[in-house]
Amino acid sequence: MRFTWLIFVVLGVVLAATCAGWFLARRAGQRAGEKGWVANTGYVRGLPKYQALVRRTRSSLAMAIVCFLIAVIAASVSAGAPVDRYVKHEKSSSRDIVICLDASGSMLPYDSKIGESFKKIISRFEGERISLQLWNAYSMTMFPLTDDYEMADDVLTEMADTIDGGLSIYGGRISVTPSLEKYLRPLVADDDEEKASLVGDGLASCVLGFDHTDKERSRTILLATDNEVYGQGIYDLAEAIDFAKSQKVTVSALYPGSEYAMTSEAYELRDQVRSTGGDFYDASSPSAVDEVVKQIESEQKQDLEKAGKMVETDRPGAALGWTIVGVLSLFGMLALGRL
Template sequence: MRYGYLIAVVLVVIVLGAAIGWRRVGLKLHASERRGWVANTGYVRNLPRYRTLMRKTRMIVAALLAVFCVGAASLAVVAANPVDRRVEDRRLASRDIVLCLDASGSMLDYDSEIGEAFKTLVEHFNGERVSLYLWSGRSVRKFPLTDDYPMVTEYLDELSSVLRNGILARTSNGYRISRELAKYLEGTDDPDEQVASQIGDGLASCVLGFDHTDQERSRTVILASDNEVVGQGLYSLSEAIDFAKRQKVEVIGLFPGDYLGTDGEDMKNQVESTGGRLYKMTSSDTVDSIIKDIEAKQVNEIEGDARVTVTDRVGTPAGWLAVAILSFLGLLGVTRL
């Protein structure tokens, strides 16, 4: 409310005006009242027509009172001038986050859950730009860096749904998947089927997904993988990590299992060398911990301070006021019929 105090002022004035008006009308009626008694008319109160008229009068009076209260409340709100205030903190716009998901066969059991975790993370963002990459033998960008959160949520919903419903059966060679899932993962497999789960190549492609490299920005990759590499790619994990550090990119790791093993320990050490941490998806507080980790990072200042946008929102209360006035006049007309 721009002038919130006016609500109380308007209501007090209306109540006092109504009380004074009611008292003056009552005094006039009392002064001019002439009583006359008519014998044998007590039975009139029991007549159906009399009862109907009295019931109708009470209903109209109650309706008038209700409409009057609605009108008074609406007038008070209109006078207070309700507004929407939206704070645009441009500092948050200097934070870029790439969601980097291993789409290899060994991760399919976990990727739906990770997709839900990504969606929960995005729900806590406010101004950050987000991107999504899927990779195995090759890397595919699902969408570039954007702060269009409805679109991001739609993509992450699709990710979770397709992965959750796409595994039809387990086979001796892996999984039998649906056509929808195969189409969704198209482009992530090596055409020659020589390599898979190339975490180094996947991470390097995610690091390359950052733009505005000439600007001071906070850059984070959330890397979800089990680090079970098949074949030889262009980058090893350590080489990709070195590339990330040269680009001043922090890497946060998501590991699907509870037991790290050799692959998990290697991934943990590599991730921590960038200033990030490795989290296990089996932990119940993983998402909350990542959110706290991201929010605790230094947010680089860019041109402009926080800006407040104020928009008037008197349309709804003004509409109720108009309805109340028309209803009040209509009820007055009914009472004269």
């Protein structure tokens, strides 16, 4: 109760008013003079109909008193402002997740699906920080590690819509619209450079996306790539994986193909990511991203408890409801007693 003392005030006022009303009614009866008597009416008290009416009147009055008490008690409780009190602990997760997407032509259709899936997945997060990075010849951070899920949802939506609306596949050939080309332009090398899908460099840039490297945190990269490299980068895949392991980062891969028809690049990718403690998934499978999330959730998660604070929530509904029920029932019993 927010104002417990008001309960006793309301009960005291009602009790005083009831006593005053009873006293005034009694005095009024005394001032009205002596009762009159009617001869030869004693037999009326023995009539079944009279006795039935007396019983109904007494029952109605008894129920009216009960309804009156319910209304008074409920009104007093409502006046005291009932609240729910609980201690709220702000929690922030120590889990960081970087979505690391290969934005080369062969991976774009899968990047769109992964973006749509992660829009649904982040709705289940609470305190986890996520980041999105696209890469091809160069890397681009779409948003850094954050727990602003509304902003993350907006960026993922924009990415998925831009790719879906700007990507066309005819006879195995991929073409992009000018708007999608402009969207991906920061990731593409200059025309005189034959570089694309530099997996090692892309993965290394995602590893560098983690902050607070001096703190004990769970760090996971979701790497979507076909591991088909064109040109020479700073890191190869093995070197980038070693860098990830040195930073205690778990890497899981989403590969666009069945595990029954894997290339040598796919086998290399699978073996490398598993050495970090991560796993290898088929990106074309509808359940792939959900499986990745289950793996992420199985990792150690540390909740950092901050100072708790008392939270009060008003709950007047029940008391007001009983007040209304008591008043309406009281009127009904009084009306019944007068019939």
